[in-house]
Ligand SMILES: Nc1nc2c(ncn2[C@@H]2O[C@H](COP(=O)(O)OP(=O)(O)OP(=O)(O)O)[C@@H](O)[C@H]2O)c(=O)[nH]1
């Protein structure tokens with residue numbers, strides 16, 4: 001079994017080290033993650049995802065812990081994703097009056113994971129969405145996502161939850177202004193936490209007033225009071241979360257899910273395009289020179305973006321390109337001996353060229369077919385990849401080879417897109433070509449050779 005399949009199987013079986021590793025792959029944009037997610041995807045979509053956001057210190061972690069404990073009491077498995085560098089979930093454990101977070105850390109039915117907020121190239125929401133999917137596939141019934149509701153990134157993260165809870169605390173009029181701007185339209189439930197403090201009712205009143213002025217659809221966000229430290233009001237909050245889940249089971253939920261899925265695709269496309277741009281040779285210099293001209297006011301940002309986009313398109317988007325694919329170079333057939341070619345002679349496809357390729361430990365025999373060719377491959381040593389192939393699968397189609405103009409550029413592009421490669425740098429092949437192989441996992445099952453003709 002491949003390493004990725006093996007990891008997927010262990011994630012699906014709920015093994016904590018495997019889950020942690022899979023989330024690390026998501027976080028670091030590991031090139032194997034797309035393949036992993038493809039294996040996990042059919043088993044996602046079952047977890048209930050609730051996001052909690054609010055100003056630093058509003059009580060998000062405390063409330064998350066209380067919700068997690070309540071879910072555990074119902075026998076549900078809980079995943080917690082803390083997208084928050086200062087969260088107690090990242091730093092260790094805190095002690096509330098009644099809430100012992102340590103219990104969560106030692107409970108095998110709970111998995112707590114913090115996400116670093118830096119180093120995602122703007123892909124924090126993508127990485128978090130991926131982490132949530134991993135937990136979902138691993139069988140966690142509830143996934144709670146805690147974020148500090150400040151930056152744009154965090155709002156994006158928050159949007160990926162099915163139900164978004166915004167926490168406020170008494171006497172935070174300014175925060176309400178801020179929330180109005182960014183979170184108003186994504187909040188499904190408002191919670192005024194620390195209701196043991198003075199002014200909670202006034203804050204509730206302010207939110208209600210704001211809701212009356214603002215626009216909302218069919219769902220009118222409820223405004224609740226909680227004391228996360230003691231658990232007061234949490235039963236009411238859970239009831240509202242249930243009610244919202246029921247609401248989402250209807251048509252409004254379907255359209256909301258659709259918006260979220262589309263955003264998800266868009267985020268990936270956006271990141272891929274940027275990665276491809278950065279992977280183009282000379283793009284860094286070109287970017288810097290555009291920036292210089294823009295700052296000197298001889299060019300403008302839109303023209304720069306347009307020019308860079310057309311470079312990208314030329315470099316391979318539509319396949320019509322400098323480093324793009326030109327044709328099928330040949331089909332590689334594994335055989336015990338290249339001498340038994342009578343059948344191909346009968347077809348009128350005589351051998352044109354025979355050569356030993358040391359790097360692959362094979363003898364190759366080329367029989368041209370129009371613009372392409374058949375390449376018969378005979379192993380020269382037991383450790384030759386062809387010998388192994390013959391042993392495992394017997395003679396037959398071994399690979400498809402596409403001719404590209406620039407194999408290094410194509411490899412860079414594939415790598416940037418997270419495609420699994422057998423060779424990250426080109427090797428010398430037959431005919432003086434430069435070649436590299438792409439893993440069958442990336443191509444739908446067939447080993448793919450990329451070959452750049454020798455000069
Ligand atoms: N009085 C009172 N204190 C609370 C309540 N809920 C949480 N706290 C306290 O508020 C402090 C911050 O709580 P956290 O749960 O860490 O808040 P947070 O929003 O996760 O904070 P950050 O992750 O740092 O942004 C802690 O000392 C909690 O014990 C509450 O309902 N009443």
Ligand SMILES: [Mg+2]
Pocket residue numbers: 060061062084086087088089146
């Ligand atoms: Mg916290």
